[in-house]
Amino acid sequence: MKYFYSAEDANQRSLSPGVKLKTMWGEKIMMSLVELDPKSEVPMHSHPHEQAGMVLEGEFEFTIGTESKKVSKGEYYIIPGGIEHKVVAGSNPAVALDIFSPPREDYKS
Numbered sequence: 278m279k280y281f282y283s284a285e286d287a288n289q290r291s292l293s294p295g296v297k298l299k300t301m302w303g304e305k306i307m308m309s310l311v312e313l314d315p316k317s318e319v320p321m322h323s324h325p326h327e328q329a330g331m332v333l334e335g336e337f338e339f340t341i342g343t344e345s346k347k348v349s350k351g352e353y354y355i356i357p358g359g360i361e362h363k364v365v366a367g368s369n370p371a372v373a374l375d376i377f378s379p380p381r382e383d384y385k386s
Contacts, residue, residue: 288385293319295366300384307380311373313337313366321363326377328356335371337364 287299287310295317299310313319313335321340336349341362348354356362377384 290384290386293317298384302380302385305379307377307384309375309377309384311375313364313371313373315366315368315370317366319364321361323359323361324381325358326379326381327358328375328377330354330373330375333372333374335367335369337366337371337373339364 282301284299287301290298290300292298292311295314296319297312299312301308311319311330331353332348332350334350336347339346339348339354339362341354341356342360347367
């Protein structure tokens with residue numbers, strides 16, 4: 278069993294124009310490093326997975342359900358499964374770390 282990984286080991290994919298993901302997962306949890314180009318957007322969507330995250334760099338407008346807030350470096354968020362949400366990056370790049378439980382099968386490919 279392997280315990281340590283590098284960025285090169287991560288599964289990489291594009292989520293939408295200007296939004297790149299690097300994912301790693303175990304049996305019951307998944308991490309996703311989200312890199313957002315300026316003015317990029319993750320459209321409104323929902324999934325059954327619980328999601329928690331933290332802004333590592335920059336800031337973006339986050340809409341969760343009916344609430345919208347500009348979140349910036351050091352702020353956290355938690356999204357219950359089934360709640361619609363979207364992200365719109367500001368004028369600078371941003372990076373967030375998302376945690377999903379259970380792992381998202383659609384992010385493994």
